Amino acid sequence: MRAISIAAALVLSGCQTQAAAVPARIDLSDPAAHQAVTAALAKSVGRAKINLGPVDPDGRVITVLPPAPGPLETHSTALPIRFDIVREGGKCYAVRQDTKARVALPNVTCTAN
Numbered sequence: 001m002r003a004i005s006i007a008a009a010l011v012l013s014g015c016q017t018q019a020a021a022v023p024a025r026i027d028l029s030d031p032a033a034h035q036a037v038t039a040a041l042a043k044s045v046g047r048a049k050i051n052l053g054p055v056d057p058d059g060r061v062i063t064v065l066p067p068a069p070g071p072l073e074t075h076s077t078a079l080p081i082r083f084d085i086v087r088e089g090g091k092c093y094a095v096r097q098d099t100k101a102r103v104a105l106p107n108v109t110c111t112a113n
Contacts, residue, residue, distance in 0.1 A: 020088065021086040021087065021088040021093070021095075022086060022087055022088070022112045022113070023060050023084070023085070023086060023087075023112070023113045024060065024085045024086055024087035024092060024110040024111060024112050024113060025058060025059035025060050025085060025110060025111055025113060026059055026062070026085055026092065026105075026108060026109075026110045027059065027109075028052070028055055028059070028062075032107070033108050033109065034052075036105060036106065036107050036108045037052070037062065037094070037105055037108060038050060038052060040094065040103055040104065040105050040106070040108075041062070041064050041083065041094060041103060042064075043103075044094075044096070044101065044103040045064055045081060047067070050064050050065070051064075051065045052064060052065070053065045053080050058113070059085070060084060060085050060113065061082055061083065061084055061085070061097075062082075062083045062085060062094060063080045063081065063082050063083070064080060064081040064082075064083070065080050066078030066079060066080060066081075081096060081097075081098070082096075082097040082098075083095060083096055083097065083103070084097060085105075085110055087110050087111075087112045091104065091105075092104075092105040092108045092109070092110035093105060
């Protein structure tokens with residue numbers, strides 16, 4: 001019984017030492033990073049093509065613009081989708097602000113703030 005208690009304590013303490021997600025930034029002036037982020041976010045929002053909105057000055061929030069209004073529409077009530085950039089375990093993720101869904105950003109380098 002004692003061995004089981006010790007093993008459980010080691011397993012639980014191992015979980016506590018995992019790195020938590022920290023805010024990060026991505027340099028979207030790099031064409032490869034821009035393309036990788038655009039492809040990952042397009043897939044996550046279910047659209048073939050997206051346009052990124054202005055990036056905040058710190059580069060920690062990326063915005064996906066809504067589709068342009070159709071030819072018979074005069075305006076749209078659609079809102080942009082905002083993603084927070086985080087780094088966890090050496091990998092970059094975009095976390096959707098409204099649903100908290102996490103999107104992996106493979107082949108993208110981000111730096112923790």
